[in-house]
Amino acid sequence: MRFLRIILGLKEWSNRKQTMQQGAQAPSGQDFLAPDLQTNEQVLRSQYANCADVVFRDIAIAGSTKALLLYIEGLSNTVEIDQSVLAMLMEKGLVSSDVKTLLQQKVAVSNIKEVTTFTETIQHVSVGNPILLIDGQNRGLALGLSKWEKRSIEEPTAEAVIRGPREGFTESIGVNTSLLRRKIRSPKLKMQSMTVGTYTQTRIMIAYIEGLADDTVLQEVMNRLERIDIDGVLESGYIEEMIEDYPFSPFPQILNTERPDVAASGLLEGRVVILVDGTPFALVAPVTLYSMLQSAEDYYQRFLIGSTIRWLRYLFFLIALLMPSIYVAILTFHQEMIPTTLLLSIAKSREEIPFPALVEAILMEVSFEALREAGVRLPKQVGAAVSIVGALVIGEAATSAGLVSAPMVMVVALTGIASFTIPRYATGIAIRMIRFPVMFLAGTLGLLGIMLGLIVIIIHLCTIRSFGVPYLSPMGPMKARDMKDVLLRAPWWSLNTRPHLIGDNNPYRQSRGNKPDSNKGSE
Amino acid sequence: MIEKGKISALQMAMLTNPTILATAILSAPAITAKLAEHDMWLSPVWASLAGIAAVYLAWGLNKLYPAESIIDISVRIAGRAAGKLLGFVYLFFYLHVNGIIVREYGEFVVGSFLTKTPLGIVIASIVAVSAFAVYGGVEVLGRCAQIMVPVVVLLFIVIIILLFPDLNPENMLPFMEKGIKSSFMGALVPQGWFSEYFVMTFLLPLVADRAKAPKWGVISAMSVMFILVIGNITTLMLFGDITGTLTYPVLIAARYISLADFFEHVESIVMAIWVTGMFIKISVFYYILALGTAQWLKLSDFRPLVLPLGLCLASFGVWAAPNSEKLLHDLGTTIPFYLSAVQVVIPLLLLLIALLKQKLRRQNGG
Numbered sequence: 015m016r017f018l019r020i021i022l023g024l025k026e027w028s029n030r031k032q033t034m035q036q037g038a039q040a041p042s043g044q045d046f047l048a049p050d051l052q053t054n055e056q057v058l059r060s061q062y063a064n065c066a067d068v069v070f071r072d073i074a075i076a077g078s079t080k081a082l083l084l085y086i087e088g089l090s091n092t093v094e095i096d097q098s099v100l101a102m103l104m105e106k107g108l109v110s111s112d113v114k115t116l117l118q119q120k121v122a123v124s125n126i127k128e129v130t131t132f133t134e135t136i137q138h139v140s141v142g143n144p145i146l147l148i149d150g151q152n153r154g155l156a157l158g159l160s161k162w163e164k165r166s167i168e169e170p171t172a173e174a175v176i177r178g179p180r181e182g183f184t185e186s187i188g189v190n191t192s193l194l195r196r197k198i199r200s201p202k203l204k205m206q207s208m209t210v211g212t213y214t215q216t217r218i219m220i221a222y223i224e225g226l227a228d229d230t231v232l233q234e235v236m237n238r239l240e241r242i243d244i245d246g247v248l249e250s251g252y253i254e255e256m257i258e259d260y261p262f263s264p265f266p267q268i269l270n271t272e273r274p275d276v277a278a279s280g281l282l283e284g285r286v287v288i289l290v291d292g293t294p295f296a297l298v299a300p301v302t303l304y305s306m307l308q309s310a311e312d313y314y315q316r317f318l319i320g321s322t323i324r325w326l327r328y329l330f331f332l333i334a335l336l337m338p339s340i341y342v343a344i345l346t347f348h349q350e351m352i353p354t355t356l357l358l359s360i361a362k363s364r365e366e367i368p369f370p371a372l373v374e375a376i377l378m379e380v381s382f383e384a385l386r387e388a389g390v391r392l393p394k395q396v397g398a399a400v401s402i403v404g405a406l407v408i409g410e411a412a413t414s415a416g417l418v419s420a421p422m423v424m425v426v427a428l429t430g431i432a433s434f435t436i437p438r439y440a441t442g443i444a445i446r447m448i449r450f451p452v453m454f455l456a457g458t459l460g461l462l463g464i465m466l467g468l469i470v471i472i473i474h475l476c477t478i479r480s481f482g483v484p485y486l487s488p489m490g491p492m493k494a495r496d497m498k499d500v501l502l503r504a505p506w507w508s509l510n511t512r513p514h515l516i517g518d519n520n521p522y523r524q525s526r527g528n529k530p531d532s533n534k535g536s537e
Numbered sequence: 538m539i540e541k542g543k544i545s546a547l548q549m550a551m552l553t554n555p556t557i558l559a560t561a562i563l564s565a566p567a568i569t570a571k572l573a574e575h576d577m578w579l580s581p582v583w584a585s586l587a588g589i590a591a592v593y594l595a596w597g598l599n600k601l602y603p604a605e606s607i608i609d610i611s612v613r614i615a616g617r618a619a620g621k622l623l624g625f626v627y628l629f630f631y632l633h634v635n636g637i638i639v640r641e642y643g644e645f646v647v648g649s650f651l652t653k654t655p656l657g658i659v660i661a662s663i664v665a666v667s668a669f670a671v672y673g674g675v676e677v678l679g680r681c682a683q684i685m686v687p688v689v690v691l692l693f694i695v696i697i698i699l700l701f702p703d704l705n706p707e708n709m710l711p712f713m714e715k716g717i718k719s720s721f722m723g724a725l726v727p728q729g730w731f732s733e734y735f736v737m738t739f740l741l742p743l744v745a746d747r748a749k750a751p752k753w754g755v756i757s758a759m760s761v762m763f764i765l766v767i768g769n770i771t772t773l774m775l776f777g778d779i780t781g782t783l784t785y786p787v788l789i790a791a792r793y794i795s796l797a798d799f800f801e802h803v804e805s806i807v808m809a810i811w812v813t814g815m816f817i818k819i820s821v822f823y824y825i826l827a828l829g830t831a832q833w834l835k836l837s838d839f840r841p842l843v844l845p846l847g848l849c850l851a852s853f854g855v856w857a858a859p860n861s862e863k864l865l866h867d868l869g870t871t872i873p874f875y876l877s878a879v880q881v882v883i884p885l886l887l888l889l890i891a892l893l894k895q896k897l898r899r900q901n902g903g
């Protein structure tokens with residue numbers, strides 16, 4: 015127990031806080047900028063000692079007033095600095111009147127912010143805003159001229175659609191917020207900024223629509239984010255694990271998406287979106303199990319197609335979870351359920367198999383998982399080839415060698431395909447994980463074991479919540495109104511209300527009577 | 538309050554429905570058939586009166602003391618010493634009854650499906666699963682019921698529909714051969730199950746929309762009655778006079794299903810459905826046992842009791858009867874009266890005393 019606690023880091027470290035904060039940020043002593051340029055420069059130079067990428071540029075405004083320009087190479091737009099700042103300020107004939115009016119008239123930069131402390135200065139420098147410090151002034155100017163190399167907007171690879179927008183989030187948070195803003199133009203779309211990570215100083219944006227998002231949920235998200243005390247955040251997964259409700263549950267309680275349209279639809283339903291700088295994966299909360307089983311495309315195709323595909327997905331969700339277990343249980347305990355001819359052919363193929371069905375199933379499932387994982391990790395060029403060849407060789411050779419029966423290969427293949435129909439990777443993984451204990455139950459107690467396993471899963475799903483919203487709502491607790499988006503994908507003209515418990519602030523999406531009718535308006 | 542969760546009246550109805558139905562559907566047709574013969578389908582109608590009585594007894598007591606269950610109510614009405622003793626009787630009763638239920642489950646599974654699996658394993662596994670649900674509290678139970686019960690009822694109806702080709706309506710005749718008395722006699726056993734609606738006394742204080750509670754309680758009892766009637770009619774039409782000689786007629790009925798030479802021998806599916814209902818039944822009794830014990834001992838939380846009571850429950854399951862014959866014999870003879878004595882007669886007396894006290898107090902005061 016103690017060992018476990020140490021591994022999970024639950025054991026209290028007495029000196030943890032000290033070691034964490036050591037030298038992370040903020041110079042000690044006086045944090046405010048001094049009126050004297052020399053002191054300021056000294057402090058900043060000592061902060062950025064041994065940082066070869068930081069540029070200190072001494073300039074003289076209008077040939078007399080001394081000033082210092084500070085920026086990090088590669089993070090700032092040097093062309094702009096040269097043209098709109100340096101060239102302007104160093105102009106020969108400049109009358110050196112009041113510095114403030116000078117800056118107002120001469121610096122051709124739209125986004126300028128005043129900084130008064132060293133902490134602020136360093137923050138601005140580290141995101142790429144050049145800092146201009148002027149002698150005799152106890153404040154500096156942060157010029158909004160950051161610019162760095164970034165990936166262009168591409169099609170999201172993890173969530174492909176046939177019909178729907180092709181743009182995906184990128185690693186740059188500025189681009190991501192603009193993608194959201196381009197979808198939801200109303201000023202009601204709010205974005206609150208936050209910085210997490212003592213060393214990485216990662217920017218986080220909490221986006222929500224005012225009047226739609228539940229205030230308590232929003233407050234809870236904020237509180238949990240503020241509680242995070244970590245040295246660095248490199249992916250939104252860090253944040254996800256820090257703020258989820260049930261950390262030991264196999265089911266993800268926060269949705270991650272690469273698609274701005276998915277994030278925007280979440281916002282419109284009253285959910286909160288968390289964007290993290292440095293990753294294209296945005297977090298959406300609160301969510302339910304059903305949102306994990308929905309694809310963006312369900313809403314873009316016509317509703318009959320959407321509903322059918324949704325039903326297919328539910329079916330394959332169950333197959334992914336239960337298929338090998340049911341096969342094992344029926345072969346081991348309930349042979350009478352198989353029609354005689356089928357039973358005979360299965361028996362024939364299993365004649366030479368030395369293992370019981372359970373061992374056979376686990377053998378195949380594990381090797382399938384290995385192939386899948388290898389296929390993901392391998393470089394693109396070899397990945398597909400290896401996984402196909404691997405599957406063929408293992409499947410074919412294992413059958414002809416008499417290690418596994420052909421029906422089992424089929425069952426495992428079908429299960430694998432089924433697990434890929436789940437649009438959310440994390441949910442698919444959860445299902446694959448749970449499959450193994452259910453298989454053991456099936457091998458020991460037959461269908462009864464599967465039932466007990468299913469009941470335990472349902473109990474667990476009934477227990478967990480995502481930011482206060484029950485994970486299985488609107489099924490348990492039942493809300494008949496919301497079934498329109500769970501049991502089927504109701505046509506857009508009848509999706510009149512937002513989900514209960516999430517969009518209760520403003521439950522109506524649209525007016526009724528949107529149903530198209532060729533006679534409408536002709537009278 | 539020991540339980541902080543709340544359920545809706547609908548969830549309460551969905552919790553109590555399988556609490557009665559799960560055991561009743563299995564052996565009710567056979568037991569009623571022995572006494573009521575061709576009128577067995579009428580018996581659940583009479584028996585459901587006991588259920589409605591239990592609902593209103595629980596509701597009547599709850600109206601007097603809205604935040605309390607029978608454990609505290611009995612102290613209020615009968616005084617401290619007698620009330621605590623009565624509370625203990627109830628707790629022991631629910632432990633014992635739940636032990637019997639667990640044993641019924643075990644006997645059915647071991648007798649019909651897993652013939653080589655030890656009874657202890659079967660009992661322990663369902664108690665462990667129920668413990669997991671009970672640990673989650675009433676909200677989790679309510680949600681589980683809401684998800685499982687519609688599926689269970691739907692599948693049950695599908696199975697009945699699949700049996701249609703084999704049904705022979707003539708088996709129902711002659712109607713009222715021996716007058717109305719025989720169907721009354723057939724109701725004597727099921728009324729014991731229906732009296733289990735008194736478990737609502739523990740659930741009512743947790744219901745958020747209280748005003749709807751009695752309505753949903755009655756709807757729940759009616760739905761149980763309806764399903765039992767359908768089950769009885771189906772088995773009667775299928776087996777005719779031999780229904781009374783079968784142990785689990787519904788299970789055997791499932792063997793008649795044959796669809797396109799592929800969908801055959803679905804007893805295992807029937808068992809799977811039934812296990813779901815049984816899980817809710819055992820969990821509800823288990824939950825009220827844990828909650829009631831915490832109320833009786835005036836603890837602040839019932840969760841620490843879940844595991845020890847689970848051990849007791851599994852042991853009581855093993856001790857409930859020496860063998861399945863004795864268990865079935867008891868179920869058809871003494872147990873129904875045991876059930877209704879504790880769950881209808883005692884509450885009725887308590888309610889009368891309470892109302893009398895209230896009246897006296899009003900006379901003295903006014």
